[in-house]
Amino acid sequence: MKEFIPVLKRTKLFAGVGEDDITAMLSCLGARLRTFKKGDYVLRQGEHLGDILVLAEGKLHIQRDDYWGNRSILGHIGIGEIFGEAYVAPESGTLLNDVVALEDSAVFFFDVKRVITTCSSACRFHTMVVQNLFFAISEKNRSLVQKLDYMSRRTTREKLLSYLSEEAKKQNSPYITIPYNRQQLADYLSVDRSAMSNELCKMRDDGLLEFEKNRFKLL
Amino acid sequence: MKEFIPVLKRTKLFAGVGEDDITAMLSCLGARLRTFKKGDYVLRQGEHLGDILVLAEGKLHIQRDDYWGNRSILGHIGIGEIFGEAYVAPESGTLLNDVVALEDSAVFFFDVKRVITTCSSACRFHTMVVQNLFFAISEKNRSLVQKLDYMSRRTTREKLLSYLSEEAKKQNSPYITIPYNRQQLADYLSVDRSAMSNELCKMRDDGLLEFEKNRFKLL
C-alpha cells in the first residue's frame, strides 16, 4: 500500500495533505488496496457500496449495458480520480453502472463512514479531506452536466463538435487526444459507431477538423 | 426569514437538526433570503457563484438555451431542494445553466465558505450539515446519472418509457404526475415536442399507458 502514497498525495482527495499525514490517516480511513486484471469488473451494477474509491494505477471505464446489449459509457477514470462516492449515501440504492478495468489496475477502498465522520484529533487533516471530497464530487457533478449538454444535441455532428470543442478548451489546445476509440466514443455520445464514423469523415471533408486514431485537430 | 424555519427543518440539508438550532446556525452560515417573481432568473449562465441555495417557496427549473434557441431542461427544483452546490468549488468555472422561477419563489443563500468550514463549538450541528450536504450532492449526482440513462436511449419511445417507469418507481405507483408540460418534457428528454406527442399517442394506442395532461398511468 505504501508504494502508492505518492500517488495519493497528488489526488484531489488528499490535496494539501503531506505524505506522512496520509500514511497516518490510512488506517483511520479504513483504507484497503485491491488489484484488478484487465477486463475485470471493479464494481457491478446492482451491488451495494459502502466505500469511496480512488484509482491508484491503471484505467477504468464507467459503463452500462441495457437489456438489448446497447452499451453506454458514462465516463473514464484516470489515475488519482475518485469514484463511487455518489452511491454511499444511506438512502442511495444500488449501483446503476458497471466499472471495468481497461488495464491491470489498483484501487483504494475507503470506508465511507470513517471518511465523513471526523474522528479524534489524531487526524489533523480529516476536515480537509472532507472538504476535498465535497469539491471532488461537485466537480464530477459538473462533468455530468457537461455530458448532458453533449447528449442534448440533436445531431451526431453537434454532439461531436460540442464534445471535441470542450475537450480542446480543457486541454487548452486545438490538438487533442481523447481516451476513447471509435466504438467507445460512440458509446460515450450514445450514437451509432458507423454513423459517427461517417459523420466524422464528412466533417473532415467540410474542413472542420482533422484526425488520426484518437488524436484530433480542430480547425 | 424566521417564517421559513419549519421549511428548512424538513430539508435534506438540515435533516436531524432542530428548529432552534437551525435558527442559531443561520447567521453562522451567512444565510440570506431573496424573493423572485414568476419568470425571474434566480441564476444566470456565466455567473460566478459563492453560495449554496435552498428553495424555500415556489418552483424552479434548471435550463439552458443554446445559440440556436434550443432549450434543454436539466431538472426541476421543488421546495426544500438544494441547488448551486456544484459550482462553489474553488476551481469551478461559471454557471453552465440558468435557473428560472416558474412561480413566485423564495430562496435561501448560504455562504459556501461558512458552510463547509466547521466553525467553533457554537454550532453543534455544523458537522451534521456538512454530511447532509455531501449526501444531498451525491443524490443529485445519481439523478444526473439517471437522466443520462434516459437520454442515452436511441428512440423517443425508449426515452419516455425509461423516464416514466423510473418516475413510477420513485412515486411508488403506476399513476404518476410529472412536473412538466409537453414542451418541457420534450426539452427535458431533448426530443422534438410534436414527435414526442405523436409517440405518446402511439404508445397509448399500443396499450402501454394512458394519460391526461401531466398525469400518466402505466399499464
Added chain:
DNA sequence: TCCTTTCCGTTGTAAATACAACCGAACTGT
C-alpha cells in the same frame, strides 16, 4: 510468416426524427 483479432471507414436500406405548419380546446384578461 500466418492466422486471428481489433479497429475503422464505407455503403445501402429501413426506420426514426426534426421541423414547419395547422387546428381546435382551454384559459386569460379586458
Added chain:
DNA sequence: ACAGTTCGGTTGTATTTACAACGGAAAGGA
C-alpha cells in the same frame, strides 16, 4: 363576448439515424 395566448394533437416532408454487412489496414500472438 372578445381577442390573445397557451397547450397539445396531427400531418407531411426532408433530414438524420440505426442497423447490418463488408473490406482493408494495423496490431498481436503462435
